[in-house]
Amino acid sequence: MSQTTATSSEYATNDNEAKAKFELKKNFGFWSGVALTIGTIVGSGIFVSPVGVLKSVHGSIGVCLLVWVGCGLIAMMSALCYCELGASLRTSGGEVTGFHAAYGPALSFMFLWSRLMISNSTSSAITLQVFGSYLLSPFYSDGCAxxxxxxxxxxxxxLCFLIYLNCVSVKKTVKFEIAFSITKFLAMALxxxxxxxxxxxxxxxxxxNFENAFAAGPLTAITAWDVGMAFYQGSWSYTGYHILYSICEEIKNVKKNLPQATMVxxxxxxVMYISVNIGYLSVLTVDEIISSKAVAVTFGHKILGPMAFIMPLFVCFSTMGNQNGSYLADARLPFAAxxxxxxxxxxxxxHIKFYSPIPALLAHFTVTLFFILLGDVESLINAFAFLGWTTTGLNAASVLILRRKLPNLDRPYQIPTVIPILLVCLSIFFVVVPFLRRPSFVIxxxxxxxxxxxxxYYLYxxxxxxxxxxxxxxIFLQKLLQCAETDWDGNEFEKAGK
Known part of the structure; x- marks a missing residue:
């Protein structure tokens, strides 16, 4: 073979295969989209760390619940921005594609490497270790980690199992996600x-707790900074709602199913997050919640007795589903880039048979494995915690920029202009204020x-x-992994700009 990469047609075994368009398959409808959205959002957070929100507001029950409602509303507004962009651009890659269209390739490149090398991989490494800790906890006596x-x-x-699953079958990955989404709802319902x-x-x-939800003592101690930090804590549990935006090319009837599945x-x-917090507060005192390292487990010991092992098991199921959905989305970033x-x-x-982006999945596997072996990555997560709010603000602003930059782009629907403007303002607050209040060498x-x-970017x-x-x-890796480039005819925003 000459020194060029092989195309999909070179791998075809018959005329029909040669004529078929070689691309990512559309495996996601409405219900599988809903399951994937739920499965990617709900991880270990709601079962482990609602403590941060309550602690930030000095134990005020009423303010705590209002923060959880507020975090949900912010997530919904941000998701609406993703839906307008996804239904318009209709190209996988999520923010990599959106930022490329709105701001150009340089910012897209910067965002891509920030997500790949820091945010996604370190977060995945910590979450996987949470799974290991909870899976092993029933086998160790109290006080022995x-x-x-x-x-x-x-x-x-x-990590090996989930990457393998994503490599060999997207359909099985979807079924796996649906099953664990059901398990998560059972856990939250419990x-x-x-x-x-x-x-x-x-x-x-x-x-x-509920008779004194707005007691004057905690309320008088709360500052605007405290509320901001509570939102910082609560918003972490809502991350992942952008999942369908990252896999637009694999969604059936993307103009309809993307917004509907995301919002549902x-x-x-x-609704379940607020219900779960009410459940915790119906059983545990404020001090018990704040002092708990895993509030769901503390809750389980309080009401389930000998069956308390169910809660760590549910945390494990939730973590598996969360990571499975994350790998599905994360692999599409380098693929689109x-x-x-x-x-x-x-x-x-x-892959010529499985239609999965195996090289991108293996790249994510390698970086995540490195951080698992490295050990202490929480400092890296904290160092780049502002990346989430930066992304939210840039994404919201890109809605406004693309309306002016590409007015002829087909937009199935448009969200009210006030939503992206409000999100940009909130993002500026959550990115800038922490550094003004507590300057850090992290920046x-x-x-x-x-x-x-x-x-x-300049060199490459x-x-x-x-x-x-x-x-x-x-060429060697292509042969080894049995992969070929897809029959891709370019980004929608590039066509609309011509």
């Missing part, structure tokens, strides 16, 4: 129903990282510098 080596081993095994029943039976802690899934999560020339060509290829690390990505994209024998390496 599982060894780190065992936790890491379990995390690596789960907490909500169990708490409300206890409250109805006269639980003293619950009755005291997010609304169900919002490579098609636009922002990453090596090998990442723009999919220096962020600036250095972004400068390095811009240097990489602008100057088109390549390592020696990179084309030969691409």
């Amino acid at each position: 599982p060894p780190d080596s065992a936790i890491k081993l379990i995390a690596i095994l789960l 907490v909500a129903t169990g708490g409300i029943v206890c409250l109805a039976l006269g639980n003293e802690a619950g009755r005291y 899934g997010l609304l169900l999560v919002m 490579a098609r636009s020339g922002l990453m090596p060509r090998i990442f723009s290829m999919i 220096v690390y962020a600036v250095i990282f972004y400068i390095l990505t811009l240097i990489g 994209v602008v100057k088109k510098l390549r390592l020696p024998k990179s084309r030969r390496a691409t």
